[in-house]
């Protein structure tokens with residue numbers, strides 16, 4: 001019985017390690033997928049940003065042309081003003097010049113606004129490009145790590161599976177079945193008894209059960225969580241050890 005319990009303990013250790021390796025193997029691929037998805041989003045955002053900059057720059061260029069032709073018009077009118085003798089005509093042209101200057105001022109305002117917009121968009125683009133580059137490097141690094149971890153885990157799993165097979169072959173069929181069933185429902189099948197309590201569910205075990213457990217002559221399960229209880233050899237009183 002003692003031997004069977006030790007085997008179950010070892011089986012649980014092995015199962016924990018197997019679970020750990022399997023989790024490790026699947027952890028990075030999930031992160032990698034996540035990064036790959038964010039790269040797709042970033043790529044789209046970068047191309048949107050570039051498009052918006054292109055549009056704004058075109059608009060900016062058009063406004064500059066508008067401004068140049070407006071200023072040309074103003075200059076011409078101002079030259080004409082110098083030669084006009086008729087007061088009425090002079091006043092009309094003066095008004096035209098004034099209006100032209102107002103229009104030119106508005107165009108200047110919108111040129112400045114486009115300039116600011118382009119600067120802002122370029123900063124956003126730069127930030128996104130940097131983010132993209134960093135994510136891409138992160139992705140490559142994680143892929144490398146993931147391969148290394150998988151390689152390690154695969155090697156470890158070969159050994160663990162072999163030992164697991166050996167143990168399950170030496171285990172009593174009913175014990176193994178009990179272990180597998182509890183593991184399926186509880187995650188872990190074995191729980192150490194510490195200070196009179198089951199470490200699986202933290203409930204106190206009746207003293208009679210505790211005594212039976214220390215004798216290690218039968219399989220004792222927790223009345224509450226049904227995990228198989230065990231006591232570490234160093235925690236079994238010497239008297240019992242001698243008895244057995």
Ligand SMILES: [Zn+2]
Nearest residue numbers: 198201222225
């Ligand atoms: Zn319990």
